[in-house]
Amino acid sequence: MNSNFVEELTKRVRDTIEEYRMFENTKKAVIGFSAGPDSVCLLDVLKRIYGDTIDFFLVYINHRLRPQNILKKEERLTRDYAQNYGCRYRIIKIEVPKTRKGLEGEARERRYNALLNYAKKISASRIVLGHNLDDVVETFFLNLVRGSGTLGLQSIPAVRLPFVRPLINIKKDVILRYLKKRGLNFAIDTTNLDTDIRRNLIRKKIIPHLVKLNPQLHYVIKREIEILHTDEEYFQSLIQKIFDKFxxxxxxxxxxxxxxxxxxxxxxxxxxxxxxxxxxxxxxxxxxxxxxxxxxxxxxxxxxxxxxxxxxxxxxxxxxxxxxxxAGKEERKNFFIPLKIGEEIEISNLRLKTELVKNFDLTNLPENIEVFDFEGLKPPLLLRNWKSGDKIKIRDGTKRIKEVLNEAKVPVNQRVNTVLFCDQKGVLWVIGIRRAYRAFINKKTKNILKVEFEYLD
The missing domain is CATH 3.30.465.60 (Uridine Diphospho-n-acetylenolpyruvylglucosamine Reductase; domain 3)
Known part of the structure; x- marks a missing residue:
C-alpha cells in the first residue's frame, strides 16, 4: 500500500463490494456490530464509501457468555458509534444453551437467527458481517481438521445472501493499522486469547509457524479456495440435474x-x-x-x-x-369415515371417489382403480387407517396387512399413510397395494362398484 493507506484500504473494500455486487439495489442494511476491530473498521469504511445513501443499522448481539463489565463496555461503544455515524442501533440479548453443536456453534446459529429476524423486521435486504481474510484461513484449517470435505475447505463465502462480507480480502493486521491511522477505539475480546479454544489455537500457534514457511500463506490459501469454489460450481451444475431427476x-x-x-x-x-x-x-x-x-x-x-x-x-x-x-416417532392418526356412493373424499395423502356402473372393461384396469361386485359387499362402506393385527382375505385364507406392506416394500416411515377400504365383513382393498380375494365381478354381476383414487402429493 502507498502512503495514503486509508484510501488504499477503502479502495480494496470498494473493489470487493463491486466484484461481488454486494449492495446492488440496497437501501437498508444491518451491520452485525460487536464493537471489536473488524466491525468498527467495517462501519467506518462503509460510511466513507456510501455516506447516507444506505441506511445502516448497528445490531449488537449480547450472548451473555462473558463478564458483565466487558459486555457493558461493548454496548456503550455500540451506542457511541451509532450516534457518531448517524446510525440507528439495537442491542439484542440471547440465551445460548449447551447443545451437541457446542457452545460456539450454538451461539453462531442463534446470533445469525437474531440478525435475520431483525433484518426482516426492518425490511433490510443485507446483513453485513466483519469477517476478514484471517477468519477465512482459520476456518479453512478448522474444517480441514474436522474433515469437512471440499465444501468445508471453501471456508467463509464473500456472499451468501442476505449475508455479505466486504472485508473478506483484508488481513487482520491491515485492519488494526487502519484503525490506528483513523484513531478509532474498539473493544478487545479476551476469550480470543484462550488457546484451549480450537480456533484460537490455530490462530495463535499453528498459522504463525506456517507463515514462517510461506509469508504469503493467506493469499495462497485464498487462491486455493477460489479454485475449489470454481470446481464446485461445475460439480453443482451436474448435481442439480441428478438431484432433480432421481x-x-x-x-x-x-x-x-x-x-x-x-x-x-x-x-x-x-x-x-x-x-x-x-x-x-x-x-x-x-x-x-x-x-x-x-x-x-x-x-x-x-x-x-x-x-x-x-x-x-x-x-x-x-x-x-x-x-x-x-427423526421422531410418526404418529398414526386414527380415522373411521363412512362412505356414501358417489361422493368424493380426501383423507391422508389421497383423494378417493366411488360410483356404481353397469359395465367395466377389465382388460385394462389402471393401478388406481378397483372394481367390486356390489351385491357381494356388506354395506355400509368405510375408509379407515391400518391397525396392527389387520388382515385381508387371500386365495388360501387370510394374510396380515403388515405382510402385505412388507411384500410391497412400503417403507416403514410411510406406513402411517396406509388407507383401508372396507365393508362390514372386513378389508376390501389396501388402497393402491392389494385388493381382497372376494366380490369379483362376473357374468352375473348387475351392479359394479368402481373405486378410484389419486395421490395428493
Missing amino acids: VEKKGNGLAIDIRRLMYYNKAIRNRVLMNMIIYLKNDRTGFESKHIEAILGLKNKQSGKRIALPDNLYAQRVYGKLFIGY
Whole structure:
C-alpha cells in the first residue's frame, strides 16, 4: 500500500463490494456490530464509501457468555458509534444453551437467527458481517481438521445472501493499522486469547509457524479456495440435474435409489447426499465427510438399518433406497369415515371417489382403480387407517396387512399413510397395494362398484 493507506484500504473494500455486487439495489442494511476491530473498521469504511445513501443499522448481539463489565463496555461503544455515524442501533440479548453443536456453534446459529429476524423486521435486504481474510484461513484449517470435505475447505463465502462480507480480502493486521491511522477505539475480546479454544489455537500457534514457511500463506490459501469454489460450481451444475431427476420426496425426508446413486463416482455421490441434507435443513452445519461415508455404508446393510445424524436427522436403508429424514416417532392418526356412493373424499395423502356402473372393461384396469361386485359387499362402506393385527382375505385364507406392506416394500416411515377400504365383513382393498380375494365381478354381476383414487402429493 502507498502512503495514503486509508484510501488504499477503502479502495480494496470498494473493489470487493463491486466484484461481488454486494449492495446492488440496497437501501437498508444491518451491520452485525460487536464493537471489536473488524466491525468498527467495517462501519467506518462503509460510511466513507456510501455516506447516507444506505441506511445502516448497528445490531449488537449480547450472548451473555462473558463478564458483565466487558459486555457493558461493548454496548456503550455500540451506542457511541451509532450516534457518531448517524446510525440507528439495537442491542439484542440471547440465551445460548449447551447443545451437541457446542457452545460456539450454538451461539453462531442463534446470533445469525437474531440478525435475520431483525433484518426482516426492518425490511433490510443485507446483513453485513466483519469477517476478514484471517477468519477465512482459520476456518479453512478448522474444517480441514474436522474433515469437512471440499465444501468445508471453501471456508467463509464473500456472499451468501442476505449475508455479505466486504472485508473478506483484508488481513487482520491491515485492519488494526487502519484503525490506528483513523484513531478509532474498539473493544478487545479476551476469550480470543484462550488457546484451549480450537480456533484460537490455530490462530495463535499453528498459522504463525506456517507463515514462517510461506509469508504469503493467506493469499495462497485464498487462491486455493477460489479454485475449489470454481470446481464446485461445475460439480453443482451436474448435481442439480441428478438431484432433480432421481431424488424423491418421501414423508418427512428424501430418498434416492441406491443403484442409481452408485452409478456415479464418489465425488458425485457425496455431493448428492450432502445436497439432500442441505435441502432438508437449509445448510450443512454440523455435517462432515464421516457422516456422508456412514450414509453410503448403508448400501451394504439390510433394509431397515438406520443411523443417527446431527440435528435430529437420520439415514436409513429402505429396500433399494437410501432415505434421509427427520427423526421422531410418526404418529398414526386414527380415522373411521363412512362412505356414501358417489361422493368424493380426501383423507391422508389421497383423494378417493366411488360410483356404481353397469359395465367395466377389465382388460385394462389402471393401478388406481378397483372394481367390486356390489351385491357381494356388506354395506355400509368405510375408509379407515391400518391397525396392527389387520388382515385381508387371500386365495388360501387370510394374510396380515403388515405382510402385505412388507411384500410391497412400503417403507416403514410411510406406513402411517396406509388407507383401508372396507365393508362390514372386513378389508376390501389396501388402497393402491392389494385388493381382497372376494366380490369379483362376473357374468352375473348387475351392479359394479368402481373405486378410484389419486395421490395428493
